[in-house]
Amino acid sequence: MNPALRPPKFYKDPKFMNSPDARSLRILSEYLGPLSYFQREKIKDTIVFFGSARAIPRSEAEQEYRVLLKAKSKSPRSAPSSADLQRAKTRVELAAYYDEAVELSRLLTVWALSLGKKARRFVVCSGGGPGIMEAANQGARLAGGKTVGLNISLPFEQAPNSYISPELSFEFHYFFTRKYWFAYLAKALIVFPGGFGTLDELMEILTLLQTKKISKKMVVLLYGTKYWKQLLNFEALVRWGTVDPEDLKLFQFADSPKQAFKTVRAGLERHYLNPDAL
Numbered sequence: 001m002n003p004a005l006r007p008p009k010f011y012k013d014p015k016f017m018n019s020p021d022a023r024s025l026r027i028l029s030e031y032l033g034p035l036s037y038f039q040r041e042k043i044k045d046t047i048v049f050f051g052s053a054r055a056i057p058r059s060e061a062e063q064e065y066r067v068l069l070k071a072k073s074k075s076p077r078s079a080p081s082s083a084d085l086q087r088a089k090t091r092v093e094l095a096a097y098y099d100e101a102v103e104l105s106r107l108l109t110v111w112a113l114s115l116g117k118k119a120r121r122f123v124v125c126s127g128g129g130p131g132i133m134e135a136a137n138q139g140a141r142l143a144g145g146k147t148v149g150l151n152i153s154l155p156f157e158q159a160p161n162s163y164i165s166p167e168l169s170f171e172f173h174y175f176f177t178r179k180y181w182f183a184y185l186a187k188a189l190i191v192f193p194g195g196f197g198t199l200d201e202l203m204e205i206l207t208l209l210q211t212k213k214i215s216k217k218m219v220v221l222l223y224g225t226k227y228w229k230q231l232l233n234f235e236a237l238v239r240w241g242t243v244d245p246e247d248l249k250l251f252q253f254a255d256s257p258k259q260a261f262k263t264v265r266a267g268l269e270r271h272y273l274n275p276d277a278l
Contacts, residue, residue: 030177034150034170038185041167042118045272046125046148046185047108047264049101050201051132051192051223052094053158061095064088097192097224098135103257104190104223105139105147111265113145115273122187122268123148127178128169129158132192137163150178179204187272188219188264193227209250210243219267220251223260228253 010016017025068088105124112122124140126133128149140147141163149164152172160169172178183205191202202222208214222228237243254260 027174027177030172030174031180034181037168037170041146042120043123043146043148043168043185044117044119044121045187046123047112047188047190047268048182048186049105049124049126049132049136049190049192050194050198051097051101051135052194052198053127053129053131053133054195055094055098055101055131055135055192056091058092058095058099061088061092064091094193098132100223100257101132101135101192102139102142104260105136106143107139107257107261108264109140109143109145109147111261113143120146123168125150125182125185126164127151127197128160128164130161132194134161134163137161141165150181152178183208183214186218187216187268188221190221190223190260190264192223193231206247206250210247217267217271219264219271221260221263222251222253223255225253225255 007013010022011025016022068085108122109124112120115121123146124136125148126136128137128151133149137147137149138161146165146168147163148168148170149160150170150172151158151160152175160171170181179201182201186205189202189205191198205214205218205220209218209220234248238245238248252263254263
């Protein structure tokens with residue numbers, strides 16, 4: 001038989017591999033593929049950062065705000081609206097969290113590298129995109145550490161940020177396989193202000209901890225008390241009896257990189273580096 005006439009093997013046939021019939025294979029690949037890379041790079045566990053993709057460095061946000069103020073003073077007729085100015089001002093407030101995420105990630109990575117373990121411990125991991133995700137990867141790179149990006153393919157093209165270690169940059173199609181890798185390796189979760197995606201990720205982790213589906217010890221830190229308590233009335237959940245008072249002990253708050261660093265480090269040392277814990 002002419003070799004050119006042989007049909008392709010199914011696993012080499014793009015038409016089959018992208019068909020509904022091969023969905024289970026695609027799902028399995030998003031488990032086995034990252035697993036092989038993490039094993040090769042000796043990634044034992046991670047510190048996961050969640051937060052808004054819309055946050056930008058404070059210097060950029062302040063520059064945008066100054067431009068609008070200047071336009072308002074120059075030409076009242078074509079001046080930006082008060083709503084535009086308020087949005088720009090709020091963007092500056094959100095941007096402070098970008099800079100603080102960079103610093104917190106840097107502090108944690110410097111500490112993790114000082115442990116001197118053969119396996120890479122407590123590697124900073126993010127969703128791989130812009131905003132707080134980028135800030136987290138940037139801080140780890142500034143400290144000289146490796147850093148993970150678990151990116152997701154979206155209609156509006158969320159591209160991986162430039163600070164992810166190339167060998168630890170992953171692109172997922174399925175949200176649930178991406179979430180698996182967030183949860184499976186994480187020993188700490190730091191949640192900065194964010195939108196629907198951040199809330200989804202936070203609540204899923206809290207549910208898994210509450211129901212003991214995640215049985216390991218995990219430090220969960222909500223960064224930015226003002227934001228989180230304005231957004232979510234946690235105490236109301238207890239008053240209504242929809243969660244137990246003990247459930248509110250699943251997470252802590254912090255408002256500065258130094259405070260957050262001390263809280264996360266203390267939890268990781270207690271649960272994973274203390275000889276009794278080991």
